[in-house]
Amino acid sequence: MIERCAGVDGKNYPARPLRRDDLLHLVGRVHFLSHSDGLSVRQIVRHLEEEYGVRRSVGSVSAYLNAYRCIKCSGGQNGTPEHPEGPT
Ligand SMILES: [Zn+2]
Numbered sequence: 001m002i003e004r005c006a007g008v009d010g011k012n013y014p015a016r017p018l019r020r021d022d023l024l025h026l027v028g029r030v031h032f033l034s035h036s037d038g039l040s041v042r043q044i045v046r047h048l049e050e051e052y053g054v055r056r057s058v059g060s061v062s063a064y065l066n067a068y069r070c071i072k073c074s075g076g077q078n079g080t081p082e083h084p085e086g087p088t
Contacts, residue, residue: 026048026052026054026056026064027064027068027070028070029048029052030044030048030061030064030065031064031065031068031070031072031073032070033047034065035070035072035073041058041061041062041065042058044061045057045058045061048061
């Protein structure tokens with residue numbers, strides 16, 4: 001989803017600043033991980049870096065959780081639009 005380039009230390013970093021679409025996707029993932037997987041902010045930070053190569057601070061992830069509201073935050077029963085959970 002996010003292009004990467006190799007840094008001088010051999011790790012991958014985002015090739016450019018996040019576009020708005022990427023940011024919304026990232027926010028969606030953060031909410032999903034928090035609500036559905038029950039991860040803590042620190043666990044989400046680690047997950048983002050390990051899974052996506054996206055480095056975000058604890059403060060940034062906290063801001064994503066607080067500044068945006070997904071369906072679940074708004075009191076809905078289903079997951080984020082990105083991961084709708086149909087009735088079982
Ligand atoms: Zn949410």
